[in-house]
Amino acid sequence: MAASSSSSGGCTWPDLQPEMLGVVLSRLPSHADRVRLAAVCRPWRSRARLLRPLPPLLPWLALCDGTFLSIPDGVVHRLPAAGHDVSVRVSTGSTLFLVHVDDHNCSLMNPSPVATTPVPEAAGWFRENPTVRKVLMSDHLVAALVKSKDIYGSKTTKVIISTRGQPWDITRCSTTEWAEPEDSHVNDIALFQGKLYVLLTTEVEECRQQELRILDDGREQTAIGGTADTHIDGDAWYNPYSTDMYVLRNYLVASGDRLLMVERRIYQPPMFPADSGIEEQTRLFKVFEATGLSSGCGHWTEVDTLLGRALFVSEGCSESLPAGGQSSGVGVREDCIYFMNGETCENPFPDSGVYNMRDQTVAPLLPATVAVPAAGYGPWSPTWLFPET
Numbered sequence: 001m002a003a004s005s006s007s008s009g010g011c012t013w014p015d016l017q018p019e020m021l022g023v024v025l026s027r028l029p030s031h032a033d034r035v036r037l038a039a040v041c042r043p044w045r046s047r048a049r050l051l052r053p054l055p056p057l058l059p060w061l062a063l064c065d066g067t068f069l070s071i072p073d074g075v076v077h078r079l080p081a082a083g084h085d086v087s088v089r090v091s092t093g094s095t096l097f098l099v100h101v102d103d104h105n106c107s108l109m110n111p112s113p114v115a116t117t118p119v120p121e122a123a124g125w126f127r128e129n130p131t132v133r134k135v136l137m138s139d140h141l142v143a144a145l146v147k148s149k150d151i152y153g154s155k156t157t158k159v160i161i162s163t164r165g166q167p168w169d170i171t172r173c174s175t176t177e178w179a180e181p182e183d184s185h186v187n188d189i190a191l192f193q194g195k196l197y198v199l200l201t202t203e204v205e206e207c208r209q210q211e212l213r214i215l216d217d218g219r220e221q222t223a224i225g226g227t228a229d230t231h232i233d234g235d236a237w238y239n240p241y242s243t244d245m246y247v248l249r250n251y252l253v254a255s256g257d258r259l260l261m262v263e264r265r266i267y268q269p270p271m272f273p274a275d276s277g278i279e280e281q282t283r284l285f286k287v288f289e290a291t292g293l294s295s296g297c298g299h300w301t302e303v304d305t306l307l308g309r310a311l312f313v314s315e316g317c318s319e320s321l322p323a324g325g326q327s328s329g330v331g332v333r334e335d336c337i338y339f340m341n342g343e344t345c346e347n348p349f350p351d352s353g354v355y356n357m358r359d360q361t362v363a364p365l366l367p368a369t370v371a372v373p374a375a376g377y378g379p380w381s382p383t384w385l386f387p388e389t
Helices: 002-007 018-026 031-038 042-050 234-238
Strands: 060-062 068-070 086-091 096-100 106-111 114-118 131-137 141-149 155-163 174-179 184-192 195-204 207-216 219-231 246-255 258-267 281-291 299-303 309-313 319-322 336-339 353-356 361-363 383-385
Touching: 018 031, 018 042, 031 042, 086 131, 086 383, 096 131, 131 184, 141 184, 155 184, 155 195, 184 246, 195 219, 195 246, 207 246, 246 309, 246 319, 258 309, 281 336, 281 353
Parallel strands: 309 336
Antiparallel strands: 060 068, 060 383, 086 096, 096 106, 106 114, 131 141, 141 155, 155 174, 184 195, 195 207, 207 219, 246 258, 258 281, 281 299, 309 319, 336 353, 353 361
16 A cells, blocks of 8 residues: 555655644543554654644543553553552652652652662651552652551651752751641642642631631741631531531642632431432542732632633542543643542542533533443552653
8 A cells, every 4th residue: 555655646644743643642532542553653752742733632540459540431551650568659640750669768669661760868758558548749849748647546648748859869858747737627739830739728716717828947927727618517517318418628739820729528428218229429629829828818719610621639639631632522621620539549430520510510520431440459559640642
């Protein structure tokens, strides 16, 4: 066929025009497909690097058994990312933060293609084997949100922070710890405009208040103190037949030039009757913007749009991506919140989906034409991973 095309004045596949290649590349539904396209031949690989920006792709789901599920095609990838010598696996966005069993040393791993970078400034942080909820990385900072238990069973949540100058030099790193205040609960941490923010929940007179604090060089500053109240409905909480009882999950996400708090309401089945057939299910999200941060008088403002972006939330990793690929039906959907059941080492699919802020509906995370894969068992919680293309 190639010879026939050449003799008739046509072009061979390696000679495909960059414009046409760009159209094909922008319509591919997964990261793996884009990698395969670039691997066809050297000209395609060279041109693929120049075709930027491309519509952002949906992330992978890093499953609890160490495999990776591609969205939206539902293909499971088995990559040598984390073996039996790893005790902690947390997504930092495009890479995996790993803690190794033998020496408790830490590293960053890019699973595709596999590449590992040591993180010496975090060495020794996890010798007591705490539960690592989240890890954040930037050019000047490493921060970990951890929960530990002492010999008496008392639980402590803290943020460990290591800062550095330029260039990276372990001898110039400084490490500090910040402990969760009494009568408060740390929901999440996020990096926004070079600063580390902590989202706290406190209960005041039957109301939950969401506070926002800044941790800067070991100093704590209150950015937002006690607004965006959620009333605790006693009747719903103590009525065993109620179907209006829900559990709150709060996430902190940097989205473009905005810092957002995402409130997720997970409705619980009634205690009675035991065979109601009602399952735990996320039905509603609310999104608040942290406004007025530069003035020192910040407050939460509820918003109804993500300004051309979408959110991906989980306990271990939350990100914001620009929407794209709408015309081809491929890619990130605008004003949508992608979520999963990722709080424990469980199947992420039973309470997962795509919440549309415009009409408050929930669509399945995977298309109806894709079979939901059987979730394997493993030591890690499911989380989002955003491989670089």
